[in-house]
Amino acid sequence: xxxxxxxxxxxxxxxxxxxxxxxxxxxxxxxxxxxxxxxxxxxxxxxxxxxxxxxxxxxxxxxxxxxxxxxxxxxxxxxxxxxxxxxxxxxxxxxxxxxxxxxxxxxxxxxxxxxxxxxxxxxxxxxxxxxxxxxxxxxxxxxxxxxxxxxxxxxxxxxxxxxxxxxxxxxxxxxxxxxxxxxxxxxxxxxxxxxxxxxxxxxxxxxxxxxxxx
Amino acid sequence: xxxxxxxxxxxxxxxxxxxxxxxxxxxxxxxxxxxxxxxxxxxxxxxxxxxxxxxxxxxxxxxxxxxxxxxxxxxxxxxxxxxxxxxxxxxxxxxxxxxxxxxxxxxxxxxxxxxxxxxxxxxxxxxxxxxxxxxxxxxxxxxxxxxxxxxxxxxxxxxxxxxxxxxxxxxxx
Numbered sequence: 001x002x003x004x005x006x007x008x009x010x011x012x013x014x015x016x017x018x019x020x021x022x023x024x025x026x027x028x029x030x031x032x033x034x035x036x037x038x039x040x041x042x043x044x045x046x047x048x049x050x051x052x053x054x055x056x057x058x059x060x061x062x063x064x065x066x067x068x069x070x071x072x073x074x075x076x077x078x079x080x081x082x083x084x085x086x087x088x089x090x091x092x093x094x095x096x097x098x099x100x101x102x103x104x105x106x107x108x109x110x111x112x113x114x115x116x117x118x119x120x121x122x123x124x125x126x127x128x129x130x131x132x133x134x135x136x137x138x139x140x141x142x143x144x145x146x147x148x149x150x151x152x153x154x155x156x157x158x159x160x161x162x163x164x165x166x167x168x169x170x171x172x173x174x175x176x177x178x179x180x181x182x183x184x185x186x187x188x189x190x191x192x193x194x195x196x197x198x199x200x201x202x203x204x205x206x207x208x209x210x211x212x213x214x
Numbered sequence: 215x216x217x218x219x220x221x222x223x224x225x226x227x228x229x230x231x232x233x234x235x236x237x238x239x240x241x242x243x244x245x246x247x248x249x250x251x252x253x254x255x256x257x258x259x260x261x262x263x264x265x266x267x268x269x270x271x272x273x274x275x276x277x278x279x280x281x282x283x284x285x286x287x288x289x290x291x292x293x294x295x296x297x298x299x300x301x302x303x304x305x306x307x308x309x310x311x312x313x314x315x316x317x318x319x320x321x322x323x324x325x326x327x328x329x330x331x332x333x334x335x336x337x338x339x340x341x342x343x344x345x346x347x348x349x350x351x352x353x354x355x356x357x358x359x360x361x362x363x364x365x366x367x368x369x370x371x372x373x374x375x376x377x378x379x380x381x382x383x384x385x386x387x
Contacts, residue, residue: 066220070227077231081238088245091253 006125010132016109017140018199023109026100027141028188032152035159037145039093041138042161043082043101048110048137049130050078055118056126062119071114072105079105093161109137147191152182254285258297261314261323262287266294278381280374282310295322296382302374304367307331309340313375315354315382321375324349329367337367345371354379 016022023044030040054074055062062070083101086094094101104110113133118126149156155172181187251258251268258268271284283299295316301308309329316322326341339345339361345368348359358375360368 063220063223066224069224073224073227073231077235080235084238084242084246088242088249091249 003125003128006128007132010129010134010136011139012136014133015136015140015199016112016133017137017144018196019203020109020112022112023107023137024192026103026107027137027144028185028192030097030100031141031145031148031188031191032183033149034142034145034156035093035161036096037141038138038158039086039090039161040097040100041134041141043086043097044104044107044109044137045131045134047075047078047082047104048113048134049127051075051110051114052118052126052130053123054078055114056121056123059119067119068111068115071111071119075110075114076105090161092159109133144188144191144195147195148182148187151179151191152184152187153180154178250283251285254283254299257312257325257327258285258287260325261297261312262294263289268297271296274381274385278377280377281381284381287314293317296386297323298378298381299327300371300374300378302370304329304332304340304370305337306333309367309370309374311340311371311374313349313378315378319354321349321352321354332364332367337364339364340367340371349375354382 010016014020017024017027026040026044030036051071051074055071058070058074079102082104083094086097086101113129117129121129146156150173153172154175154177155170157170158168160166160168179187182191247270251270255268262268266287266289269286269288271286273284275281275284280300280302281298282301285297285299287294287297295314297312297314299310299312301310303309309326309332311324311326311329313324314322324346329338329341332338332340345361352358358372360372
């Protein structure tokens with residue numbers, strides 16, 4: 001497989017949220033606004049890159065029988081490091097993401113990539129895979145949170161994750177007609193369902209075109 | 215033999231993880247503590263002067279359910295008193311406030327941070343100066359008066375203050 005394909009597959013063909021349907025718990029819970037989604041995306045990407053690289057480096061010396069516990073110990077350590085760093089440098093984001101930062105440990109994207117990819121492939125490929133998957137995850141949660149924030153609050157806003165008082169943009173379009181349901185968990189399911197339907201439609205249309213051209 | 219080898223490998227991995235974690239913790243902990251105090255400091259200086267130093271204290275706090283934080287105020291190395299951040303359940307929700315216990319044995323200050331869940335005109339009296347003046351200056355451990363018409367809210371506050379006193383007596387006396 002070409003290097004660029006490894007990078008690209010995580011973003012489109014094997015997008016962890018929209019196609020593989022992994023890590024749905026955090027994707028549903030933290031997508032209430034754009035700032036949270038970007039912060040969570042960065043945290044997951046950072047953990048994913050580090051865990052894929054470390055596990056790929058150690059893949060020859062980790063005994064096969066205990067590989068899962070070893071993976072979990074490594075991932076848990078990395079998540080705790082990220083959690084401490086976020087608590088120190090992005091306190092507002094840390095507060096609003098709350099319990100979902102430590103829960104990255106059990107996010108199945110990370111263990112999934114460790115088991116399915118990093119434990120069988122070289123360091124460079126694993127790094128590219130992690131970047132692709134991380135960007136794919138971030139892209140997906142950003143899309144979900146964009147629609148949820150737009151419909152739920154009538155506008156979109158983005159704050160600097162490192163300094164919550166710094167507003168990058170804050171646009172209110174139809175605040176009077178906001179449907180607050182979309183900031184609630186039920187709204188997360190509705191939004192995700194609609195987006196998944198669109199993604200499936202695009203996928204089927206594409207494969208039909210390929211068949212027709214044959 | 216095999217199982218010993220596996221156990222040893224896992225132990226080594228866990229040990230290395232622990233070492234890495236403690237390194238990160240050592241770097242981030244001072245920053246976290248500083249940020250925590252900075253966010254609280256604007257409230258703390260209402261009670262003690264801004265020139266004084268504040269240090270967060272954790273000792274024994276987890277035994278007291280209402281206490282959320284404790285800050286030691288000191289100037290030039292000598293301790294002046296302790297400020298507690300307390301959250302007690304009032305009539306409509308949590309009432310969050312600071313109570314300062316001075317080294318000279320009196321209530322040094324009382325500042326309400328949030329009592330927005332209390333009924334305005336009744337429970338909200340716990341955030342007014344009359345109630346504050348009924349506390350500040352009294353000796354620690356003296357009985358404090360509730361407010362008529364705001365019995366639930368003011369009792370909640372006083373229960374929280376009693377917890378702060380209990381922690382103070384147990385740890386700093």
